[in-house]
Amino acid sequence: MIRNGSQLYILLLFLLLPLPVLAGEISGYVEAKGFAYAERWSGRDSRGLGWGTLFTKWEEKLGETQLSASLRGEGITSGENGALDFDPADRKLRRSPVSVRDLWLRIPLNTTHDLQLGRFQLGWGKTDGYSPADAFLPRDLTDPFADEKLPLWALRLNGYGGTLRYEVVAAPVTTPWRLPPLGSRNAPLKVDALPAGTVFNEVESSPPGIGFAAVRLLSSFGDWELGGWGRAGVRPAPLLNFRVDQMTATSAGFSLPVERRYAMEEAAGIELSRIIGSWIVRGEGAALFSRDRDLGNALIGAVSVEKSFGDGTFLVTLAGNAISPPVDSAQLFDRAILPVIITAWNRTEEWGEWKLVWSAGLKHGDGMFKGEAGYNLSDTWKLTLGGELPYGSEEGAIGALQTARRVSVALRRSW
Amino acid sequence: MFFIRIVRHLWFHLALVFLLSIICTALSWASPDARAFLKESEQRHRTRTQQYAGELTVVNKDGKVRKKGWKSFREGYAGDARNLIRFVDPPEVKGVGFLSLAKPGGQNPDQWLYLPSMKRERRIAAQDRDSSFVGTDFSYEDMEEFDHEKYKVALQGEQTFESFPCYVIEAVPLEKKGKSVYGKLILYLRKDNLYLLREDLYRKGEKEPGKRMILSDLQQIGGHWVARKMEMTDLKKGSKTTVLLKEIVFDKPQPVSRFTLQNLNREGGE
Structure with missing residues (x-):
């Protein structure tokens, strides 16, 4: 099924047209992946799953300006595969078989300041495994074990002066977290007092038009690296609204509509790292404020230590939230595992x-x-x-x- | 008479100065100074900047060959060197960046690695410097420019290597302000142009060299000697990494921001 097909074709043409004109660099991969599961979650899930991906990236230098564009095509042999759709900001419930992963320009304003605009991925924070600065950025949980980060449509200004680096990001559109089909083995929701066999009917919601803005400052002092950041706007992870009042009985059981909504949140954090002997110690702290009744505030900290042994690296990260959330933390996604x-x-x-x-x-x-x-x-x-x-x-x-x-x-x- | 006495006096002094200079020269040749050779070598081969495209071939002990490519930029030399390396090939490491900034006073340089998959840089601890540099036989410490001031040096003798007479110099890390992976290095310095041809690297506590670096295919480019081929052999693992230097340019002014974390984090940048 192709919806908004003409827009999709225009997008593909836009990506492909420059190729013969400019001699950019092309890279990419094709991958075939197979999964075998130990058991079935329900009659809908099979024991095997196939996943094919074709990814291609085009990079071009126009003087000092960098242009990057990438496209991903894929097929999944399960319900995780969405319809072929025009979804340039990954706002639909399921992932489209064709999607744009990068489409950005980086323009140097002078020797020390860059402006980047378009669709690109961000990587924040110091701690590996779990970083409060990075955790709120949208993920695609279609494969819940892959930790796949979604790119954002954003404008980024970054630069440096002396040892101080700064980064200002404005994302005008919310790219929400993408969840696996609710009630599947990848998202086995447990909601109290629901009759057995209840099927979740996910309602396609429209995430807010606005996104978020953030500022990050970083500096190095000898063996120390220090940073601070602040952000405000829409939190990309959804809050689930189970519409029990609209639950209906069907021949197969009950159908429960599940809506999504997005809370406003302000946050500030610090990050630091230091080399201590043969270890690198990293730490982050973040305070998150929300007036939403189901989200509440959070005080998240993470500490990690890393040591290398020859060509190997050993890493331990401890992360936690000092404030208990008002709802089951599993439904808060970016802080579910804390x-x-x-x-x-x-x-x-x-x-x-x-x-x-x-x-x-x-x-x-x-x-x-x-x-x-x-x-x-x-x-x-x-x-x-x-x-x-x-x-x-x-x-x-x-x-x-x-x-x-x-x-x-x-x-x-x-x- | 008076004039003749003055001339004799002058001749006497000139002869004395001449004799003394001969004695000094003879003495200096009789007990050559390794530090002086290394200083002279640095002076001769120092360039303000250098950049090149490297073609790497990594051959493991079973003969399996892997190819990589990088672009290397350097500003300064030895103890004041700043280095940026950006991998261009193969796809799995394309875009990986390495930044090394020398620190004063014999301290180990600050080093960072940028991984495109993470979209951010990672600092490298001094003790990580024995790790393989992106799957090659070079370690992070090997990627540093040799700075003789960080070593106690002594001339061990002379040997012919690859038909070139060489000074053989032992260099033991002083480790005043930074640890080294190695217990000592043995350097082979070509006598005629004081260019490093070979380096045997001994890990601490080991009597045999763990690695050997050989520089060959010396050419003069832009008035500077440069080895267009670098071979690092891991004598324990039996693997070898060869770097062929292409598109070598010396003393080209580098952009102000080239050797900064800002630039290291520029995806697709150089």
Whole structure:
């Protein structure tokens, strides 16, 4: 099904037309991925899943100005696959098989200040595993274990003077978090007092037109790196509104409409890192203020320590929220896993690389083991094997994904 | 008579100065100073800036070959060097950036790595400097410019390497203000132009070199000697990384912001 097809074709033409005219750099990959699940969540979910991706990126330098555009086409053999749609800001419930990932210009205003505008991804914060500065940025949870960040339509001004760096970002449009189909094995919502077999009917909502604005300052003093940031605007993670009053009975059971709404939030935070002997210690603190009854305020802190052993890195991150949220934190997405301790070990080998991650939820005793090994068949071909094993209490956001235990294999050809 | 006495006096003094200078020269040749050679080498080969495109070939012990490419920019030299490296190939490391800024007083340089997947830089701790630099046989410490002032140096003798007579110099890290991965380095300095041809790198506590770097294919470009081929062999692992330097340019003024974190974080930038 193609909706707004003419707009989609215009967009594709816009991306493809410059290619013969300008001699930019083209890169990309094609990947085939297969998942095998340990069990079925319901009759709708199969034990296997296939995922094919074609990604291409075009980069061009026009004098000192940088232009980047990328396009992704994909197919998923399940309900996560949305309709072919014109969705330039990823605001629809499901991901479109064709989407724009980058479309931005970076214009140097002078030697020390840049202006970037268009659709691009941000990376904030100091701590790995969980960063309060980065966590609120929108994710696509279609694959709940992938931690895929969504790009934003935004304007960014950044620069430096002496040791001080600054970054000002204004996102005029909200790009919301994308959730897996509610009630599937990737989002097994538990709502008290609902009859068994209730099906969630997700209502396509229109996220707010405005986004957020943020300022970030960073500086280095010897072994110290210090930073501070502030932001205000729409929080991209939705708040779910279960319309029990509109629940209807069908021949298959009950159907419960679920709406989404988006709260305003202001936040300020600090970040620092320091080299102490052979360790790098990083820390972040953030205070988040909201007048929304279901979101409330938050005081989030994260500390991580990192040490290298030869070609490997060992990382431990501890993160938590000092204020209990008014609703089940699993429904708050960007702070669902808190408090958590994340331990990660990765290493580069001659044949490729591997990583092991253990995430342990400290509130419900749930957690997950994750492993991945990538074997470089050549400079352009790569085979990756992986697996995720959530465990523990299903009350926790991670343990609730137990029926999504899986192993995967992926073959990628890059250019 | 008076005039003759003055001339004799002058001749006597000139002869004395001449004799003394011969003795000094002879003494200096009799006990050559490694520090003086290294200083002279730095003076001869110092350039304000250097940039090149590197073609890397990494061959592991089983003979499996992987290719990489980077662009390298340097400003300053040795103890005041600032370096930026940006990978251009293969796709999995394209855009990865490395920034190294020398610090005064023999301290280890500040180093950062930019990973496009994270969209932000990561600082490298001094102790991480033994890690492989983006899958090559170079470590982060190997990516630093050699600065003789950070080492206690001693001339060990002379040897011929690749048919070139060389001074062989032992360099032991002083570690006054920064740790080193290595216990000592053995440098082979070509006698005629004082260019480094070979470096044996001994990890701490080891009697055999763990790595060996060989510089070859010396050419003069823009009035400067430069080795167009660098080979780093990991003698323990049996792997080798070869860097072929292309598009070499010396003393080209670099943009003010080239060696900054701002620039390191510029996706698609140089």
